[in-house]
Amino acid sequence: MSLLSYFFIPFLPEQASNFALEVDLLYFFLIALTAFFSIAIAVAAFVFMLKYRRRRNDEVPAQIEGALKLEIAWTVIPFLISMFIFAWGAKLYYQMYKPPAEALEIFVTGKQWMWRAQHPDGQREINALHLPLGRRVKLTMTSEDVIHAYYIPAFRTKMDVVPGRYTTSWFVPTKPGTYHLFCAEYCGTQHSGMIGSVIVMEPADYQTWLAGGPKSASPAADGQKLFASLACNTCHKEEDGGRGPKLAGAYGKPVKLATGTSVVVDDAYIRESILTPQAKIVAGYTPIMPTFQGQVSEEQIAQLIAYIKSLGSSSEGASGSGGEAAGSAPQQGSETKKQ
Amino acid sequence: MATEANVLTENRVTYLNAGHTVKSWLLTLDHKRIGLLYLFAISFFFLIGGIYATLIRLELVTPQGDLMTAEMYNRVFTMHGVIMIFFFLIPSIPAVLGNFLLPLMLGAKDVAFPRLNLLSWYVFMVGGGLFMLTMINGGIDTGWTFYPPYSSIYSNSQVTLAGVSIFITGFSSILTGLNFMVTIHTMRAPGLTWFRLPLFVWAHYATSLIQVLGTPVIAITVLALAFERTLQIGIFDPKLGGDPVLFQHMFWFYSHPAVYIMILPSMGVVSELVANMTRKRVFGYHFVAFSSLAIAVFGFLVWGHHLFTTSQSMYAGFVFSLISYAVAIPSAIKIFNWTATIYRGSVSYDTPMIYALAFIGLFTIGGMTGLFLAALGLDVHLQDTYFVVAHFHYVMVGGAIIGYLGGLHLWFPKITGKMYPEIWGRISAAVIFLGFNLTFFPQFVLGYLGMPRRYHAYVPEFQILHVLSSAGASILAVGFVMPVLYFAWAVKYGQPAGRNPWGAVGLEWQTPSPPPPENFTYTPVITTEAYEFEHVEEIKNAGKTETLQTA
Numbered sequence: 001m002s003l004l005s006y007f008f009i010p011f012l013p014e015q016a017s018n019f020a021l022e023v024d025l026l027y028f029f030l031i032a033l034t035a036f037f038s039i040a041i042a043v044a045a046f047v048f049m050l051k052y053r054r055r056r057n058d059e060v061p062a063q064i065e066g067a068l069k070l071e072i073a074w075t076v077i078p079f080l081i082s083m084f085i086f087a088w089g090a091k092l093y094y095q096m097y098k099p100p101a102e103a104l105e106i107f108v109t110g111k112q113w114m115w116r117a118q119h120p121d122g123q124r125e126i127n128a129l130h131l132p133l134g135r136r137v138k139l140t141m142t143s144e145d146v147i148h149a150y151y152i153p154a155f156r157t158k159m160d161v162v163p164g165r166y167t168t169s170w171f172v173p174t175k176p177g178t179y180h181l182f183c184a185e186y187c188g189t190q191h192s193g194m195i196g197s198v199i200v201m202e203p204a205d206y207q208t209w210l211a212g213g214p215k216s217a218s219p220a221a222d223g224q225k226l227f228a229s230l231a232c233n234t235c236h237k238e239e240d241g242g243r244g245p246k247l248a249g250a251y252g253k254p255v256k257l258a259t260g261t262s263v264v265v266d267d268a269y270i271r272e273s274i275l276t277p278q279a280k281i282v283a284g285y286t287p288i289m290p291t292f293q294g295q296v297s298e299e300q301i302a303q304l305i306a307y308i309k310s311l312g313s314s315s316e317g318a319s320g321s322g323g324e325a326a327g328s329a330p331q332q333g334s335e336t337k338k339q
Numbered sequence: 340m341a342t343e344a345n346v347l348t349e350n351r352v353t354y355l356n357a358g359h360t361v362k363s364w365l366l367t368l369d370h371k372r373i374g375l376l377y378l379f380a381i382s383f384f385f386l387i388g389g390i391y392a393t394l395i396r397l398e399l400v401t402p403q404g405d406l407m408t409a410e411m412y413n414r415v416f417t418m419h420g421v422i423m424i425f426f427f428l429i430p431s432i433p434a435v436l437g438n439f440l441l442p443l444m445l446g447a448k449d450v451a452f453p454r455l456n457l458l459s460w461y462v463f464m465v466g467g468g469l470f471m472l473t474m475i476n477g478g479i480d481t482g483w484t485f486y487p488p489y490s491s492i493y494s495n496s497q498v499t500l501a502g503v504s505i506f507i508t509g510f511s512s513i514l515t516g517l518n519f520m521v522t523i524h525t526m527r528a529p530g531l532t533w534f535r536l537p538l539f540v541w542a543h544y545a546t547s548l549i550q551v552l553g554t555p556v557i558a559i560t561v562l563a564l565a566f567e568r569t570l571q572i573g574i575f576d577p578k579l580g581g582d583p584v585l586f587q588h589m590f591w592f593y594s595h596p597a598v599y600i601m602i603l604p605s606m607g608v609v610s611e612l613v614a615n616m617t618r619k620r621v622f623g624y625h626f627v628a629f630s631s632l633a634i635a636v637f638g639f640l641v642w643g644h645h646l647f648t649t650s651q652s653m654y655a656g657f658v659f660s661l662i663s664y665a666v667a668i669p670s671a672i673k674i675f676n677w678t679a680t681i682y683r684g685s686v687s688y689d690t691p692m693i694y695a696l697a698f699i700g701l702f703t704i705g706g707m708t709g710l711f712l713a714a715l716g717l718d719v720h721l722q723d724t725y726f727v728v729a730h731f732h733y734v735m736v737g738g739a740i741i742g743y744l745g746g747l748h749l750w751f752p753k754i755t756g757k758m759y760p761e762i763w764g765r766i767s768a769a770v771i772f773l774g775f776n777l778t779f780f781p782q783f784v785l786g787y788l789g790m791p792r793r794y795h796a797y798v799p800e801f802q803i804l805h806v807l808s809s810a811g812a813s814i815l816a817v818g819f820v821m822p823v824l825y826f827a828w829a830v831k832y833g834q835p836a837g838r839n840p841w842g843a844v845g846l847e848w849q850t851p852s853p854p855p856p857e858n859f860t861y862t863p864v865i866t867t868e869a870y871e872f873e874h875v876e877e878i879k880n881a882g883k884t885e886t887l888q889t890a
Contacts, residue, residue: 009784009803010788010800011787011788012787012788013787013788013789019716022716023716023717023719023720026714026716027711027717027787030707030710030711030714030717033707033710034704034707034708034710034711037703037707038700038703038707041674041675041678041699041700041703042700042703044678044682045678045681045696045699045700048678048681048682048683048684048686049681049686049688049696052617052681052682052683052684052685052686053686053688054618054685054686054687054688055685057842057878057881058878058879058880058881059618059685059878060618060685060872060873060875060878061617061618061619061683061684061685062683063619063620063870063871063872063873064619064620064622064679064682064683065620065624066622066623066624066625066626066676067622067623067679070623070675070679071623071626071672071676074671074672074675075668075672078667078668078671079664079665079668082664082665082667082668082710083664085664085710085713085714086660086661086664086713086714088714088716089660089713089714089715089716089717089718090656090657090660090715090716091716092714092715092716092717092719093647093653093656093657093660093716093719094653095716096716096719097653097656112493145488145493146486146488146489146492146493147486147488147489149648149722149723151723151789151791153720153788153789154789156719157719157720158648158719158722159648159650159719160648160649160650162583162584162649162650163488163576163577163578163583164577164578164582164583165577165650180789180798182789182791183791184722184723184724184791185486185723186413186481186482186484186486186489186723186792186793187489188413188480188489188493188494189409189410189413189480190409191409191413191793191794191795192404192409192791192794192795192796192797193409193796195798
């Protein structure tokens with residue numbers, strides 16, 4: 001048996017997320033299609049080779065110009081098949097691209113050559129990711145240095161982790177177990193060592209795991225402390241009338257800019273406002289905020305965002321109702337332009 | 340007949356015996372000699388690139404990184420990629436076979452700008468020499484894709500020097516493309532209309548279009564990278580205010596069309612192989628001709644399919660996926676037409692035909708696995724894995740190199756005036772086919788299992804597939820060495836080939852082998868279409884004598 005298993009070459013990684021089976025189905029369909037066409041062409045070529053082999057050195061076969069109907073057939077049929085594959089692939093991509101509103105949000109940072117993750121209640125881990133079975137999970141990711149990619153083959157999900165912007169990936173773990181986590185974008189010397197484990201646990205076990213380990217505050221609580229220690233609260237006051245916009249209730253809503261356009265206050269916009277405050281000034285305020293570039297780490301920025309998010313529902317909402325709010329794009333402002 | 344051919348070669352002035360000094364080669368303006376200069380240069384680079392490939396496959400026999408350090412491995416796969424792409428594949432068929440054959444096929448005495456042609460070889464050698472300097476200084480470790488900010492800020496290797504060498508080499512590609520386009524427009528013999536051109540010429544026209552329009556973009560891109568690296572001008576690194584994804588857009592705007600620079604000439608070769616080895620005009624000539632242009636044009640609109648997992652907008656992803664499927668159609672049209680050409684032909688089993696068949700088979704797999712990667716949701720899983728590695732090696736080796744080798748066998752008698760040993764040609768083609776599939780087929784499976792590319796060490800469960808792949812690579816290496824040996828042998832000891840040993844069509848077969856320096860002693864006038872075998876004298880005579888190559 002063990003000898004047999006040595007010679008058994010696996011064909012698929014484990015199917016451990018909501019996307020795994022769907023991606024595999026498309027894969028199987030394409031294998032069948034490829035096999036069909038490859039074999040058909042190979043058989044045709046070999047039959048012609050044998051049947052029409054040269055019998056005399058001076059033979060010249062009757063010439064055939066072509067056949068318009070055949071040309072049309074083998075242009076139109078492959079085109080229709082390829083449009084079908086396109087639609088199938090696009091549908092899957094759409095599902096993967098659009099994170100659900102309600103999800104367990106985990107913040108991931110890539111850094112040469114390790115993965116850091118922070119769970120919403122503060123638990124941190126390195127080169128590992130503990131997940132509860134059956135819950136929607138959304139990863140918000142960024143890099144401290146070069147481009148990495150967060151790849152979990154058993155989930156069939158992969159997303160680049162790009163410095164200077166947030167990218168997201170989401171899935172529902174569907175099978176308990178331990179799976180590979182790979183960095184898929186070449187990132188330097190120890191690229192192949194930037195690997196880890198994804199551990200999918202029963203929800204109760206996940207809660208136990210969260211409770212264990214060194215106690216740490218939630219990102220929002222850490223963010224609140226930072227907000228005070230960096231003196232953000234001298235301008236961004238709890239009530240209107242500060243030198244900077246009031247932040248309570250702002251998250252997730254559009255805000256009118258000095259340029260007349262609007263922007264949705266999301267992770268990317270807050271991050272940009274901390275690092276390059278002059279890029280998008282809220283209407284009615286003067287551009288006096290200094291940059292915090294180099295003073296806060298990506299993890300601290302994420303904590304500040306978590307804090308601002310936690311102020312979310314306490315107020316009636318930000319002023320300004322930009323009609324052309326850029327909120328229709330499902331990704332989190334990753335196309336944000338820096339002027 | 341054989342003795343007659345001998346007498347002819349000995350007394351005639353050919354491009355080979357027109358001058359024997361080193362100077363007569365290094366300052367030659369003869370397109371045929373320049374083609375041979377390129378042949379020696381790129382064969383050297385193929386050897387170096389092949390040594391790097393060997394090191395990669397040796398390291399990957401075991402899961403742990405034990406043969407070399409991670410840093411060295413990263414340099415090895417980068418050097419393999421850069422050398423094979425920029426210094427072998429891109430120049431391969433156009434610069435060697437294109438240079439040699441294009442004026443012959445057009446009935447011209449040379450290309451439009453012979454001095455520019457020689458200049459392009461020197462530019463190539465300067466670029467290649469600088470890259471060898473890069474190699475001696477320790478090479479680079481960025482991957483052939485040079486993604487910043489790793490390449491611009493973090494890498495401790497010779498990125499700037501490598502960038503400069505690629506910048507310079509690009510000009511050689513532009514000059515060759517420009518020269519070919521002008522030559523095809525202005526140097527065709529009387530009566531040689533566009534639709535009487537061999538399909539090899541159509542393919543090279545399409546290739547030249549990409550070389551001229553695309554190469555400047557990679558020049559701009561590596562220059563911008565060099566500025567960021569040396570002068571800290573923020574273009575790509577977000578810490579300097581740049582955008583790293585911008586680089587990927589610019590890089591692939593050239594580098595995807597560059598894939599077609601590599602494969603289109605090979606498709607042109609295959610059209611000639613199939614027609615001449617079956618003695619039939621290529622089925623659907625116009626469709627095959629225009630599909631080359633369609634590939635060149637659509638090829639410029641699909642670069643974003645390399646960025647499906649970079650946070651590129653979802654809608655951009657849709658558009659790039661859609662156009663990627665559109666570009667697959669012209670390739671499919673070619674495959675179908677070549678297969679139909681064999682139908683009711685007079686099929687020879689000589690080596691060029693075996694290469695043509697190998698191309699059709701391997702390129703079909705290479706092309707169809709492209710459909711997997713263009714499917715958005717599936718690409719999320721496959722991107723940056725060995726599936727991609729296998730896919731492009733099926734296209735680049737199974738397509739481009741197989742076509743190049745097939746072309747070398749078909750035109751070897753024309754280039755050297757000698758026949759290579761047919762039996763060894765067939766054996767080596769079979770060894771290459773076998774070795775190639777054993778090397779790269781397991782990599783499709785590896786990729787789907789999740790093996791990322793550019794990994795120095797990997798998880799143990801992938802080992803058996805890696806061992807198969809490395810075993811295949813050793814067979815492939817033997818297959819590549821064989822033609823070098825029997826070609827070299829045949830140059831000295833091969834049977835004289837005569838003017839047209841295959842009974843092939845095309846103006847290049849109307850002139851003696853090897854051709855005189857001026858190609859034709861008369862100006863050919865063309866009154867027929869490209870593939871008319873009824874008028875080939877060698878075929879008519881073959882019934883009477885037994886001089887025709889049969890093996």
